[in-house]
Amino acid sequence: xxxxxxxxxxxxxxxxxxxxxxxxxxxxxxxxxxxxxxxxxxxxxxxxxxxxxxxxxxxxxxxxxxxxxxxxxxxxxxxxxxxxxxxxxxxxxxxxxxxxxxxxxxxxxxxxxxxxxxxxxxxxxxxxxxxxxxxxxxxxxxxxxxxxxxxxxxxxxxxxxxxxxxxxxxxxxxxxxxxxxx
Numbered sequence: 001x002x003x004x005x006x007x008x009x010x011x012x013x014x015x016x017x018x019x020x021x022x023x024x025x026x027x028x029x030x031x032x033x034x035x036x037x038x039x040x041x042x043x044x045x046x047x048x049x050x051x052x053x054x055x056x057x058x059x060x061x062x063x064x065x066x067x068x069x070x071x072x073x074x075x076x077x078x079x080x081x082x083x084x085x086x087x088x089x090x091x092x093x094x095x096x097x098x099x100x101x102x103x104x105x106x107x108x109x110x111x112x113x114x115x116x117x118x119x120x121x122x123x124x125x126x127x128x129x130x131x132x133x134x135x136x137x138x139x140x141x142x143x144x145x146x147x148x149x150x151x152x153x154x155x156x157x158x159x160x161x162x163x164x165x166x167x168x169x170x171x172x173x174x175x176x177x178x179x180x181x182x
Contacts, residue, residue, distance in 0.1 A: 015041055016055070026101070028072075031057065032065045036074050036090060045078055045087035073100030095165045102161060110154060117147045 016037040023033020035051055046054075048062045055062075066088055069075045074097045075090045091097040124140035127133070163171075 012041060026105075029065060029068070031055075031061060032068050035062065035065050036069055039069075039075055039088060039090035040092075043090075043092065045080060045089040047085045047087055049085070051088070072104050073097065093165055095163075095168050099161045102157065106154065106157070114147075114150060114154070117143070117150065121147045 016034050019037025019040070020030035020034035023036070024030045026033075034055060038051060038054060039046060048059065048066060051057070051066070052059055052062045066075075069088070070077060073091070075088050078087050078089055079085075080087055091100070121140065121143045124136060124143050128137040128140045
């Protein structure tokens, strides 16, 4: 390996490992993050074998994590002409895969909690109303208030996620411009 290619490899490894740490912060496998980081970095379709070789991981680990990446909508599976192997290509647009990841996480983690909160609020209201228990009535009101907040919060997130990439880019460009007096 030449000096430049060794430096390149070092830089790539650092990005891939940092992306793995970011995945951990999101509550997913660091290996999933490393594979996603690799796919983002190379910007071309890769086979599972190439992923295994580059990251020095087992085929079984790669398969599990690549399927998870597909499930999150962070990449797509494809076939190249003349090659019977499956290839994986990362979604190149960060806003697109970020929206997908947030939506999947919301559906998997938050929607069930919201459903449980709905049930808890309804039961607290029903029992407080039928029993005349003032303390439970106060608790029912607080649960209903918190549920309303949670619904508004996730409604706001959903509205934010509906912004199209071009509109987001225009907004970010405006936000990034230097302001007079800065």
